[in-house]
Amino acid sequence: MAHFAVPTLQIRLPLAVRIYVVLFTVVWCGLLASVVVRLFSRGSPTALIGLAMLALGAFLGYRLCRLGVHAEQDLLVVRNNLRTLRLTRTDIAGCRKGGTRGGFPGSQAVQLLLHDQALVPLDVTAAPLPLPWSRARLQQQLEQLQAWHSCHAD
Secondary structure (H helix, E strand, C coil): CCCCCCEEEEEEEHHHHHHHHHHHHHHHHHHHHHHHHHHHCCCCEEEEEEEHHHHHHHHHHHHHCCCEEEEECEEEEEECCCCCCEEHHEEEEEEEEEECCCCCCCCCEEEECCCCCCEEEEHHHHHHHCHHHHHHHHHHHHHHHHHHHHHHCC
């Protein structure tokens, strides 16, 4: 019988946001697929633009659905918008609130400070607007990461 480790930390987008992303992606890709099929059947070269938009939409929808932070013991897996990082807890010097990459002005996210002085913003924690519930959620996520980091510290 296989023995699976229980994750000690999991941060994902709220369920309503994940459902919206899936529905939007399905509708977007479905509409574009029907347009692309019609354009290809007419022999139109603009079908390639629609095909590129379909591929981009599917890619972004997939990445948004996978957005998250998952930790098991000494490994932290960060799935951001465009890349996935696997960090050991020894790679991480600390956690803090800070700006996002390419977000709205004034938006905040939890950032990981690595020992090599690099900052890694956690896209799943991004709070684009300074609303009270966004700030509370951001603070809770920061505290969860800090607890995981300090619980597993040497």
